[in-house]
Amino acid sequence: xxxxxxxxxxxxxxxxxxxxxxxxxxxxxxxxxxxxxxxxxxxxxxxxxxxxxxxxxxxxxxxxxxxxxxxxxxxxxxxxxxxxxxxxxxxxxxxxxxxxxxxxxxxxxxxxxxxxxxxxxxxxxxxxxxxxxxxxxx
Amino acid sequence: xxxxxxxxxxxxxxxxxxxxxxxxxxxxxxxxxxxxxxxxxxxxxxxxxxxxxxxxxxxxxxxxxxxxxxxxxxxxxxxxxxxxxxxxxxxxxxxxxxxxxxxxxxxxxxxxxxxxxxxxxxxxxxxxxxxxxxxxxx
Numbered sequence: 001x002x003x004x005x006x007x008x009x010x011x012x013x014x015x016x017x018x019x020x021x022x023x024x025x026x027x028x029x030x031x032x033x034x035x036x037x038x039x040x041x042x043x044x045x046x047x048x049x050x051x052x053x054x055x056x057x058x059x060x061x062x063x064x065x066x067x068x069x070x071x072x073x074x075x076x077x078x079x080x081x082x083x084x085x086x087x088x089x090x091x092x093x094x095x096x097x098x099x100x101x102x103x104x105x106x107x108x109x110x111x112x113x114x115x116x117x118x119x120x121x122x123x124x125x126x127x128x129x130x131x132x133x134x135x136x137x138x
Numbered sequence: 139x140x141x142x143x144x145x146x147x148x149x150x151x152x153x154x155x156x157x158x159x160x161x162x163x164x165x166x167x168x169x170x171x172x173x174x175x176x177x178x179x180x181x182x183x184x185x186x187x188x189x190x191x192x193x194x195x196x197x198x199x200x201x202x203x204x205x206x207x208x209x210x211x212x213x214x215x216x217x218x219x220x221x222x223x224x225x226x227x228x229x230x231x232x233x234x235x236x237x238x239x240x241x242x243x244x245x246x247x248x249x250x251x252x253x254x255x256x257x258x259x260x261x262x263x264x265x266x267x268x269x270x271x272x273x274x275x276x
Contacts, residue, residue, distance in 0.1 A: 001208045001229040006220035026222045027196055033224055034246040035173050037196050058165055058175050060242055062200060070139045082144035084164045086171055091139040104198055104242045108172040 002031060006039055014113065020046030029110040036110035042066070042101040051092040056108045058086040064101035069094045140169060144177055152251065158184030167248040174248035180204070180239040189230040194246045196224040202239035207232045 009015060009024040016023045023040040027033050042048060042064075049071075066079045071092040077085065079101060087093065095101075147153060147162040154161045161178040165171050180186060180202075187209075204217045209230040215223065217239060225231065233239070 001206075001210075001213075001215075001231065002222075002224040002226055003206075003215045004222050004224075006222070026198065027224055031224065032226055033194050033196055033244075035196075035244055037198070037222070037224075037244060039198070056171050058171055058173075060164065060175070060177070062242075068139075068141075072139075077139075077141045084140075084142050084144070084175070086140040086142075086165055086169060086175075088140050088170055093139065104200075106171075106173055106175060106244050 002027070009039075020048045023105070025111065025113055027110070028113040030113070031110075034108070034110065036107045038105040038107070038111070040103050040105050042095055042097040042103065044097050044099045046095075046097055048095045048097075049093070050095070051090070052087060052107075053090050054109075055111075056086070056088060056090070058084060058106045060084045060104045062102045062104060064097060064099040066095060066097035066099070066101050069096070140165070147177075158186045161243070163249065163251055165248070166251040168251070169248075172246070172248065174245045174251075176243040176245070176249070178241050178243050180233055180235040180241065182235050182237045184233075184235055186233045186235075187231070188233070189228070190225060190245075191228050192247075193249075194224070194226060194228070196222060196244045198222045198242045200240045200242060202235060202237040204233060204235035204237070204239050207234070 004026055006024055009026060014025040016025070021040060021042045023038045025036060025038050027037040029036060061079050061081055061083045063081055067076050068079055068085055069076045071094065142164055144162055147164060152163040154163070159178060159180045161176045163174060163176050165175040167174060199217050199219055199221045201219055205214050206217055206223055207214045209232065
């Protein structure tokens with residue numbers, strides 16, 4: 001059994017801070033769960049475009065409000081606590097937090113954590129990210 | 139992109155109520171994400187023994203306090219918001235909520251949802267559950 005505490009993860013190298021967001025990785029690939037599990041905060045006023053071509057991701061909003069735009073359909077969904085979105089079709093999307101938004105995120109396959117050390121996209125997983133996100137994933 | 143709202147899930151047949159807990163299944167096997175994603179509430183005062191022999195599960199506490207006892211080691215961990223536990227070794231365990239505990243849970247492989255319709259263990263997934271939980275999983 002693995003037991004971890006969010007405040008400790010946030011102070012460790014499992015907490016990744018990037019442009020418009022930060023993410024505390026509770027579980028990574030090496031934990032052997034078959035998925036990774038993150039608590040990610042999206043900052044108020046940011047406009048975060050993402051396109052995970054090799055990952056599926058589910059996001060549950062815990063706090064805060066904003067919108068998500070599905071760039072494939074043009075549809076905009078309101079984000080608020082209790083709203084879950086799942087990128088089941090590698091959906092290209094933009095999140096626009098009105099306030100800071102705190103989320104619980106699941107990635108399949110799991111994020112390795114190494115992505116955070118190379119913002120130039122040198123790791124294979126970098127191909128998963130939209131150019132502006134380089135090798136980082138929330 | 140799948141978008142679902144917790145209040146609506148809680149009013150649907152994706153919300154399962156059992157002895158000591160209830161669970162809103164935001165994502166199930168049929169959603170094709172490779173994991174299932176639940177918001178599960180464990181009731182204050184319950185003593186919930188679980189043993190998923192065929193699943194891995196991660197649980198993030200969102201609200202409430204209590205304890206989890208690892209029956210393999212005898213170790214007791216305090217549960218509070220921000221604590222995550224992962225059953226990476228099919229750990230046999232007991233959760234004892236002091237208050238109602240609300241959690242975000244991830245199962246790999248995903249729960250099908252059919253488990254909830256057969257408390258006698260007739261579905262193959264029933265083998266995953268401890269006898270007292272029959273064919274139900276939080």
